[in-house]
Amino acid sequence: MNTNEIISYDLSMHPTFDQVTRMLKRAFEKFPSVEGLIFHSDQGWQYQHPYYRKELKKRGIIQSMSRKGNCYDNCIMETFFGRMKNEMYYGQEKSYPSFEAFSKAVEEYIRYYNNDRIQAKTKWMPPARYREASMCYS
Numbered sequence: 001m002n003t004n005e006i007i008s009y010d011l012s013m014h015p016t017f018d019q020v021t022r023m024l025k026r027a028f029e030k031f032p033s034v035e036g037l038i039f040h041s042d043q044g045w046q047y048q049h050p051y052y053r054k055e056l057k058k059r060g061i062i063q064s065m066s067r068k069g070n071c072y073d074n075c076i077m078e079t080f081f082g083r084m085k086n087e088m089y090y091g092q093e094k095s096y097p098s099f100e101a102f103s104k105a106v107e108e109y110i111r112y113y114n115n116d117r118i119q120a121k122t123k124w125m126p127p128a129r130y131r132e133a134s135m136c137y138s
Helices: 017-030 048-060 071-088 099-115 128-138
Strands: 038-041 061-065
Touching: 017 038, 017 048, 038 128, 061 071, 071 099
Parallel strands: 038 061
Antiparallel strands: none
């Protein structure tokens, strides 16, 4: 079931292996049972890393990487990033004087997006509420 909910993320000034492991750890703490889930991503080094692939496989997650240069294969995340940039970044770039200020704004936006922002695809519910409602009927 696709709820459009952001499950886990990690911001860093530079992409690192630690960033990847933190993000996965948070995701699996939040949802320990995810067998059969299809995980869509681009072909970034982190998604091709043996550790990452092993962790997904260990939990029964099917990995689906987009074709090189094809954003349509990963359209759900690309749509989210576009929406987030339009709603909390473009036109406000100078409002973030530091990485910490930007990180806080992203954290607040994701909380809003998951818990308050309604979407047609989620039957006019925020993603977290849609997930909860869908679980009642599955």
